[in-house]
Amino acid sequence: MAQNDYQDFISKIKRKTGIDLSLYKEAQMKRRLTSLYEKKGFASFEVFYEALSKEHQLLDEFLDRMTINVSEFYRNSKRWEVLEQKILPKILAENKRPKIWSAACSTGEEPYTIAMVMSKFMPLSELQIQATDLDTNVINRAKAGVYPERSLNEVPAEIRKKYFTQEGSFYKVDDKIKKTIVYKQHNLLAEPFGGPYDLIVCRNVLIYFTEEAKDELYKKFSAALRPGGIFFVGSTEQIFNPAAYGFDTEDTFFYRKQ
Incomplete structure (x- = not known):
């Protein structure tokens, strides 16, 4: 069930934003997004997606979490x-x-x-x-x-x-x-x-x-x-x-x- 929940989430996100999460390493991405929705008090990817569709701020936060922003000047x-x-x-x-x-x-x-x-x-x-x-x-x-x-x-x-x-x-x-x-x-x-x-x-x-x-x-x-x-x-x-x-x-x- 959990696996299908994530796959459904991936295809809905692709339709909504044009971003294809299946191109990212699954274990890392799934872990990152699960910790985000649990922190927000959601029980599954399905419920999380429904909330994302309605709340613009939550969608922004989701996109932020998805793109990995660790940077500094003159890194290495x-x-x-x-x-x-x-x-x-x-x-x-x-x-x-x-x-x-x-x-x-x-x-x-x-x-x-x-x-x-x-x-x-x-x-x-x-x-x-x-x-x-x-x-x-x-x-x-x-x-x-x-x-x-x-x-x-x-x-x-x-x-x-x-x-x-x-x-x-x-x-x-x-x-x-x-x-x-x-x-x-x-x-x-x-x-x-x-x-x-x-x-x-x-x-x-x-x-x-x-x-x-x-x-x-x-x-x-x-x-x-x-x-x-x-x-x-x-x-x-x-x-x-x-x-x-x-x-x-x-x-x-x-x-x-x-």
């Missing part, structure tokens, strides 16, 4: 050093104004980090980065650009001084950085990708998908890059057969389209 800072010292100089040698996409950008730390790194190479007025996420709530938080101190743990001191202002116990991102990002809602699994991009950054998201969904996404990311373009993934997301998607390994967690 050594990788950002590789981007700055090794990857970007090559990209910029081929295109002075590269086309960059931060996919599944969550609350904005990642696209803002890209902009801060890029600011060492070009005037911010010439920079535009596309950033997308499934969840409009997190996009709104990203646009606000206000973060708790723990999000800044790995930010280099000179960058912190230059691009953040402290307001009480929070830190606000400089408007010059904020203006470089264009935010848009986008469903990676269901909607087409634009392109061709010079750099696509999609980190710490793919681990939540099934192998089939991941396979599909790697193909889409590859198709969205120009030849020689770079795909930058998270530090638990190594692609073990990059050639299958038309990639060569450029560095750990960086893949170059052949």
